[in-house]
Amino acid sequence: MKILVDENMPYARELFSRTGDVVAVPGRPIPEAQLRDADGLMVRSVTKVNAELLSGKPVKFVGTATAGTDHIDEDFLAAQGIGFSAAPGCNAIAVVEYVFSALLLLAERDGFQLTDRTVGIVGVGNVGSRLQARLEALGIRTLLCDPPRADRGDQGEFYSLEQLVAEADILTFHTPLFKDGAYKTLHLADGALLRALKPNSILINACRGAVVDNAALLDVLNQRDDLSVVLDVWEPEPELSLPLLDKVDIGTAHIAGYTLEGKARGTTQVFEAWTQFIGQAQQVALDTLLPAPEFGRITLHGPLDQPTLKRLVHLVYDVRRDDAPLRHVAAIAGEFDRLRKNYQERREWSSLHVQCDNADAAELLKKLGFNAVYQ
Ligand SMILES: NC(=O)C1=CN([C@@H]2O[C@H](COP(=O)(O)OP(=O)(O)OC[C@H]3O[C@@H](n4cnc5c(N)ncnc54)[C@H](O)[C@@H]3O)[C@@H](O)[C@H]2O)C=CC1
Numbered sequence: 086m087k088i089l090v091d092e093n094m095p096y097a098r099e100l101f102s103r104t105g106d107v108v109a110v111p112g113r114p115i116p117e118a119q120l121r122d123a124d125g126l127m128v129r130s131v132t133k134v135n136a137e138l139l140s141g142k143p144v145k146f147v148g149t150a151t152a153g154t155d156h157i158d159e160d161f162l163a164a165q166g167i168g169f170s171a172a173p174g175c176n177a178i179a180v181v182e183y184v185f186s187a188l189l190l191l192a193e194r195d196g197f198q199l200t201d202r203t204v205g206i207v208g209v210g211n212v213g214s215r216l217q218a219r220l221e222a223l224g225i226r227t228l229l230c231d232p233p234r235a236d237r238g239d240q241g242e243f244y245s246l247e248q249l250v251a252e253a254d255i256l257t258f259h260t261p262l263f264k265d266g267a268y269k270t271l272h273l274a275d276g277a278l279l280r281a282l283k284p285n286s287i288l289i290n291a292c293r294g295a296v297v298d299n300a301a302l303l304d305v306l307n308q309r310d311d312l313s314v315v316l317d318v319w320e321p322e323p324e325l326s327l328p329l330l331d332k333v334d335i336g337t338a339h340i341a342g343y344t345l346e347g348k349a350r351g352t353t354q355v356f357e358a359w360t361q362f363i364g365q366a367q368q369v370a371l372d373t374l375l376p377a378p379e380f381g382r383i384t385l386h387g388p389l390d391q392p393t394l395k396r397l398v399h400l401v402y403d404v405r406r407d408d409a410p411l412r413h414v415a416a417i418a419g420e421f422d423r424l425r426k427n428y429q430e431r432r433e434w435s436s437l438h439v440q441c442d443n444a445d446a447a448e449l450l451k452k453l454g455f456n457a458v459y460q
């Protein structure tokens with residue numbers, strides 16, 4: 086059995102080689118000749134999987150080690166009887182921690198308390214719901230917008246996008262990219278929405294670039310200098326708008342989900358789906374794969390206020406480490422993907438063991454996802 090895996094999938098070689106011969110390939114562009122005798126194809130979001138790529142090829146199963154699936158023609162796969170699995174939720178914690186890193190940075194820069202702000206979350210799935218839980222643990226008010234969930238009658242209070250725009254100080258997008266249909270998200274944040282944002286709002290997009298109309302955003306930023314903008318994703322990628330990058334407060338190369346844990350979960354989720362598909366079901370415990378983190382243990386004396394939380398969060402991950410390199414190389418063809426391929430190891434907050442001498446601080450840090458104890 087031959088299995089093609091994207092070279093940007095940690096642990097793929099060691100896992101998939103348990104079931105066949107593994108060939109690691111770049112995802113953009115994928116070397117199509119390698120598909121002529123491949124049984125399995127494991128991709129990331131940069132590979133468009135459709136009739137053009139797979140017609141006439143023997144591939145029987147496609148896995149994507151990602152949460153988003155807009156790069157996959159699922160109807161085509163189903164029509165051809167090709168098995169498919171994505172990795173829902175694999176990197177949701179990473180995206181949440183990216184958002185926190187950015188917000189704590191902007192709060193320090195602009196001198197505000199996050200507890201004085203209302204956060205509107207658009208798309209309340211794996212990312213959005215974890216973000217809500219952590220914000221609420223800190224006492225930060227959230228407003229949720231998720232029409233598919235509201236229409237399904239899911240528990241919770243859901244608001245319209247218009248209500249979020251009218252009330253939220255921070256608006257953060259965590260939807261899939263749907264190009265059409267009842268819940269279309271293409272250009273969900275269009276010129277009218279962007280112009281209507283409250284004064285001094287923060288806009289965050291860490292889902293898919295085209296959920297925010299990037300040309301309209303640049304127009305609005307040329308007219309309004311009160312907005313702060315955090316963009317991890319761009320329209321289009323990898324050729325982002327350099328004038329827009331120049332205008333945003335934080336700009337990164339689609340790496341919000343790139344913790345080692347998040348990527349490894351993506352690999353293990355599709356590996357488990359593949360082994361089930363070929364009738365050799367296997368399960369993988371993530372902690373048997375991951376190395377010890379660079380910073381493992383720290384002692385926190387006293388209570389947890391916002392500046393202390395910011396220092397702790399930034400010890401694990403400071404978003405500026407990804408903003409500066411993008412600005413440095415964005416004008417050079419191929420560098421967006423190179424930054425992503427050579428991504429410096431990043432870990433999740435749970436990798437940091439925090440010993441606290443304050444019981445409330447320990448309790449809160451645990452709720453936020455740190456490995457905290459009171460002693
Ligand atoms: N920047 C990055 O590195 C990453 C980006 N993503 C992107 O973020 C998206 C969300 O990720 P997850 O939370 O894991 O996905 P998910 O599928 O768990 O949640 C998406 C939520 O959006 C909701 N939704 C759908 N249409 C909507 C609409 N028109 N308005 C408001 N809400 C809508 C869905 O009902 C669902 O609850 C992914 O589809 C992916 O494109 C995900 C992980 C990493």
Ligand SMILES: O=C(O)C(=O)[C@H](O)COP(=O)(O)O
Nearest residue numbers: 129130131151152153176342
């Ligand atoms: O999971 C998703 O959806 C994402 O956006 C991934 O973090 C993107 O990473 P790549 O698949 O493009 O490496």
